[in-house]
Amino acid sequence: MRRTSFICFVFCACASIASAEWKPAPVPISTRWAKDVAPDKAHPEYPRPQFVRKEWQNLNGLWEFALGKSNDTPPIGRKLERQILVPFPIESSLSGVGEKATDVWYRRTFNVDEWIKAGKRVHLHFGAVDWESNVWINGRWAGDHRGGYDGFSFDITDLLKPTGEQEVVVGVWDPSDQGFQPCGKQAVKPEGIWYTSTTGIWQTVWLEPVSPTHIASVRLTPDIDKSLLHVEATITGLPGEGHVECVAHDPDDRTKIAGKAKFSIDQSTGKATGDLSIEDVKLWSPDVPALYDLEITLDASQPGIDRVNSYFGMRKISLGKDPNGVTRLFLNNSEVFQFGPLDQGFWPDGLYTAPTDEALRYDIEITKQLGFNMCRKHVKVEPDRWYYWADKLGLLVWQDMPSGEQRIAPGFPDIKRSAQSARQFENELKAMITNLHNHPSIVHWVVFNEGWGQYETKRLTDFAKGLDPSRLVIGVSGWNDRKTGDIHDIHHYPPPRSPKAEKNRAVVNGEYGGLGLPVELHTWQGKNNWGYQQLKSNEELMSKYAEFVDQVRVLRGTPGMSAAVYTQITDVEIEVNGLLTYDRELIKGDLYRYRELNTSVHGPPPTLNSLLPTSRDKAQSWRFTFEKPTDGWHGKEFDDSSWKIGEAGFGKPDTPNTKVRTGWKEADIWLRKAFELPDRPLAELFFDVHHDDNVEIYINGELVKTLDKWTSDYGLVPLGDEAKKHLKPGANVIAVHCHQDAGGQYIDLGIVERVDHQK
Numbered sequence: 001m002r003r004t005s006f007i008c009f010v011f012c013a014c015a016s017i018a019s020a021e022w023k024p025a026p027v028p029i030s031t032r033w034a035k036d037v038a039p040d041k042a043h044p045e046y047p048r049p050q051f052v053r054k055e056w057q058n059l060n061g062l063w064e065f066a067l068g069k070s071n072d073t074p075p076i077g078r079k080l081e082r083q084i085l086v087p088f089p090i091e092s093s094l095s096g097v098g099e100k101a102t103d104v105w106y107r108r109t110f111n112v113d114e115w116i117k118a119g120k121r122v123h124l125h126f127g128a129v130d131w132e133s134n135v136w137i138n139g140r141w142a143g144d145h146r147g148g149y150d151g152f153s154f155d156i157t158d159l160l161k162p163t164g165e166q167e168v169v170v171g172v173w174d175p176s177d178q179g180f181q182p183c184g185k186q187a188v189k190p191e192g193i194w195y196t197s198t199t200g201i202w203q204t205v206w207l208e209p210v211s212p213t214h215i216a217s218v219r220l221t222p223d224i225d226k227s228l229l230h231v232e233a234t235i236t237g238l239p240g241e242g243h244v245e246c247v248a249h250d251p252d253d254r255t256k257i258a259g260k261a262k263f264s265i266d267q268s269t270g271k272a273t274g275d276l277s278i279e280d281v282k283l284w285s286p287d288v289p290a291l292y293d294l295e296i297t298l299d300a301s302q303p304g305i306d307r308v309n310s311y312f313g314m315r316k317i318s319l320g321k322d323p324n325g326v327t328r329l330f331l332n333n334s335e336v337f338q339f340g341p342l343d344q345g346f347w348p349d350g351l352y353t354a355p356t357d358e359a360l361r362y363d364i365e366i367t368k369q370l371g372f373n374m375c376r377k378h379v380k381v382e383p384d385r386w387y388y389w390a391d392k393l394g395l396l397v398w399q400d401m402p403s404g405e406q407r408i409a410p411g412f413p414d415i416k417r418s419a420q421s422a423r424q425f426e427n428e429l430k431a432m433i434t435n436l437h438n439h440p441s442i443v444h445w446v447v448f449n450e451g452w453g454q455y456e457t458k459r460l461t462d463f464a465k466g467l468d469p470s471r472l473v474i475g476v477s478g479w480n481d482r483k484t485g486d487i488h489d490i491h492h493y494p495p496p497r498s499p500k501a502e503k504n505r506a507v508v509n510g511e512y513g514g515l516g517l518p519v520e521l522h523t524w525q526g527k528n529n530w531g532y533q534q535l536k537s538n539e540e541l542m543s544k545y546a547e548f549v550d551q552v553r554v555l556r557g558t559p560g561m562s563a564a565v566y567t568q569i570t571d572v573e574i575e576v577n578g579l580l581t582y583d584r585e586l587i588k589g590d591l592y593r594y595r596e597l598n599t600s601v602h603g604p605p606p607t608l609n610s611l612l613p614t615s616r617d618k619a620q621s622w623r624f625t626f627e628k629p630t631d632g633w634h635g636k637e638f639d640d641s642s643w644k645i646g647e648a649g650f651g652k653p654d655t656p657n658t659k660v661r662t663g664w665k666e667a668d669i670w671l672r673k674a675f676e677l678p679d680r681p682l683a684e685l686f687f688d689v690h691h692d693d694n695v696e697i698y699i700n701g702e703l704v705k706t707l708d709k710w711t712s713d714y715g716l717v718p719l720g721d722e723a724k725k726h727l728k729p730g731a732n733v734i735a736v737h738c739h740q741d742a743g744g745q746y747i748d749l750g751i752v753e754r755v756d757h758q759k
Helices: 013-017 032-036 113-117 357-369 384-393 419-435 457-467 538-557 591-600 720-724
Strands: 006-009 061-072 082-086 103-110 121-126 132-137 140-146 152-155 166-173 205-210 214-223 228-236 243-249 257-266 271-277 292-299 306-312 317-321 327-331 338-343 374-377 396-400 442-449 472-477 487-491 506-513 561-567 607-612 621-625 644-647 668-677 684-692 694-699 702-707 715-718 730-739 746-755
Touching (some): 032 357, 121 132, 140 152, 214 292, 214 306, 228 243, 228 257, 228 292, 243 271, 327 506, 327 561, 338 357, 338 396, 357 384, 419 457, 457 472, 538 561, 538 591, 538 715, 668 746, 684 694, 684 702, 694 746, 702 720, 730 746
Parallel strands (some): 338 374, 396 442, 472 487, 487 506, 506 561
Antiparallel strands (some): 006 061, 061 103, 103 166, 121 152, 121 205, 132 166, 228 271, 243 292, 257 271, 621 644, 621 668, 668 730, 684 715, 684 746, 694 702, 694 730
8 A cells, every 4th residue: 555645765974974974873883794785796696586587687785775654745856865785784784874763765877778778678676575565757646555475566567768867766664563564573672582683675576577478477386196296377468379388307417308388378367387307306305405496487478588597396295194194294205303403593793694606605604513403494584595405405494474463472362453454464374385396395284373463273274375375384383282283383481392293283392492601701781691492501401402302302202293493593682592693603512422422312202111100191190298208208108108198290280281189388398109120131211200390319228319499390310330239029119209399389200211212
């Protein structure tokens, strides 16, 4: 919708710097790629790798710029006194501005005399502008766009002068998180898990000449079961009959044609559709990211009237059953455990915009080097070149829809959005799925994150699935599952957890971890940095990380978890949960140890044998008392016949992730239970325990484990070799003392034997 009352043109006090050279604005830390950024080197790469034409003009670089406010006309024909480096957002260091903004103006000139002379149509493309944009060419309005994450274009041919300099003026309004529109983690007042906002142009701007009749878009959908690629090309300006020819080249030998076909154009729809058969199919996967080059040629009134170059990968994502009948995630008809980090795509110097294409590539490369095969792109949509590197280097991507609107807590019903808010969300969801459809790396669409803007979950999940039946859809990642979509996804911090296996959906842990470690000289602020759990050293981080990976391996076996997402790949502003620092300078820990741990999840999962069951699934009886017992209460021969008998767990009903069967409100509880062990060598043993708060555990009269504070769910705690010595074949006694400090209150535990099939 065009804004009839738009941004006021104002000059600020610092307008005197008009002639100054560009330089980055001050920032606490920066990446090593920032030094490679300059007005003549601002993302010079062709921005659309899957729809390439030879001729184009990059408009990145220095633009004139001014802050603004409402209720004024655009500054057409007027020089703006400040400069900004496009495509970096106003708030970023690399823009050269580094200021918060809501209303902004951009202006620059360009020349396209040769294209006009050749009779070409001229298209003006914007990779992304956050959020509402209005564009004028030579003083005439070209159009507007609402959406901070999707690209848009205008055919500006009829607005151009016959020759000479042409003027483009762009007005942008962005309320950030004060509006209803999708904005992800952006915040006017950043804190905790909310970060500095992005305003204005933040992806490449470019010009492109096309013939009056040309290919407008191409949709590519692989079908590995039939060894074909389904092609749908949309043609603009078709004067009569025509056809589209597609030629695919083998990934290993670009001179070898792997498939060739011609499709007629339906003149009523302007579409050419058909199936391109592929000989000797080479499948795309993280291990072997085979990509086919694809030439698409439009032949209408004259041969070769338009040609674009693209690429595709032959891969399939689906649900399937493992040999035990558990629903799993399948890639190319085989089970693949998907394991990777949360990736938020923020940069200290460019915010939403990476400093360079090399920086974009690095984030994919380091994720792979760390041994991950997947990442979850969190409530942000990246430039096409990020997905190009994921395609080329081989990384599975869960693509979140950016969130917006009001948030609901766990257990609350879906919100009711206004018609305007819902329309905007659905427009941007459709644009995301449509624009990114051809990237083989993307395997899941995530409609909602937790309760952020969550509304009409089933309808929106079905809407996403209808837009792209070739991929799996997560209706909501974490918190408020509505039993819809292909995947049940929970979040749990800090240790990983999994839902119970389901018949028709795979179960995953979409967020866990959050182990915080600030590294001096590499943080956004000097102190008060934040993490879900604060650690003090690389060694402590690696130890805890290894413990969590071990739990992921266990959960993969039982209850059948199909994927896990660790929070997160890098620090972001004051959030220091990254495996890397925010500036990407340091890995917190050892790269090769991370790789060893992360790749271990793909081997056979360990088997867990219950030696002393918990009451998580079935009630188990214990002797208990709330009164302090006499000395020796933990001994094997102690007479506990006067104690009460009750079913675990013991505690207060409102304690999270518990199943309270026996109430416990006093400060302390003492428990005893006799159990039998088999007469055979035992493998590694663990307590399976959920405690709130401090607990002491005795075996046959000996104190073997002290656990401080509290847990938020059941977790495995190693007994260790010393504790294991006190267990005997046949009869044993376990005794437990749990003390309540504050908050929740709960105790339940058991013992499991873990048999590791990788050793």
